[in-house]
Amino acid sequence: MTTSALSFPMPSALGSIDQYISAANQFPLLSEAQELDLARRLKRDNDLEAARALVLSHLRLVVSIARNYLGYGLAHADLIQEGNVGLMKAVKRFDPDRGVRLVSFAMHWIKAEIHEYILKNWRLVKIATTKAQRKLFFNLRSMRSQNGEAAHNLTGDEAAEIAKKLGVKTEEVFEMEARFAGGDVALDGSSDEDDEYRSAPSAWLADSAPEPSEELATAQIERLNEDGLRNALASLDERSRAIVARRWLVDEDGSAATLHELAAEYGVSAERIRQIEAKAMQKMRGLLTAA
Incomplete structure (x- = not known):
């Protein structure tokens, strides 16, 4: 069957998640x-x-991946919806001439969107902010579920074993474990319960907002830093400036150019691009330090 003969009808309004999965x-x-x-x-x-055809033919992949994250207490439909966003991003970025099937390429984008959704919605306060913390969050939770350890606090030996398997420090395992155990706390508490209200964070947290004079000083420093960076970039030759910008000033979708991408664009080796970048960064650091 040719692609022109493929038929991808859209289902009518669906009343349940089971109907959606079936469709x-x-x-x-x-x-x-x-x-x-x-x-x-x-x-x-x-x-x-x-x-549209590429997306629809891979909806079952999103359903399959989303099913693995049901243990986080979030709606299956929401997980699928976020996974579909990742699938559409993957379709947009897919290069058919790289020799990789879309199913393999899309898995990363689908999981990334679901992970981001879980981390934003599992707690009011983000439980993991860095890439390393996110990896530890999902690996630790999965490992504890498999070992049946969710019902008790980790011992030192258990934490050390998990740290060894995940390639992190034992202290990081304990820190993430503490974040698992901690719950969300209302800022104001309940005005109906006097004791609870007095112990709420709003009753004892100090105002840490900077004074107007501090805000003005900070804004002035930021302007000086921006001017210094702009002047340092202007001191570079056109090719070096373009390479630094492509490597460090990411575009709208948050991605930076790789050494190999730039090497192909300029017709040189990746090592040569690295050398140009290193020399340019050294020159910029010198100018910024002198300023």
């Missing part, structure tokens, strides 16, 4: 040739029908 599983899988043809049409002609 998603009815969309036909693509052969490698069909997938390549659709992806090339999307990349070459911005063919939205091709993008």
Whole structure:
């Protein structure tokens, strides 16, 4: 069957998550040739029908991945919705000429969106902010669930064993364990319960907002730093400035160019790009320090 003959009807209004999953599983899988043809049409002609076919044929993948995160107490439908956002991002960025199937490429984007959603909604306050903390959060929770350890506090030996398996420090395991155990606390408490109200954080937290004079000083320092960076960039030759900007000043989707991407663009080796970048950064640091 050619891609032009593929039929991807949209289901009518669905009343439940089970109906949605059933509908998603009815969309036909693509052969490698069909997938390549659709992806090339999307990349070459911005063919939205091709993008639609690629997305719909992989909805069952999102359902399968989202099912693995049901233990976080979040709605299955919400997890699937976030995973679908990741799938659409993957379809948009998919390069059919890299020799990788879309299913393999899309898994990273689907999981990334679901992870971000879980970390934002599992608690009012984010439990993990850095990339390392996010990895530890999901690995530790999965490992504790598999070992049946969720019902008791970790011992020193258990934490050390988990730290060894995950390649982190034991202290980091205990810190994340404490975040698991901690609950959300209302800022104001309840005005109906006097004791609770007096012990609420709003009753004893000090105002840490800076004074107007401090805000003005901070703003002035930031302007000086921006001017210094702008002047340091202007001191570089055009190629060095472009490489630094592409490597360190990320674009709208939050991604920076790799050494190999720049090497292909400028027709030199990745090592040569690294050398140019290192020399430019050294020159900029010297100018910023002198300023």
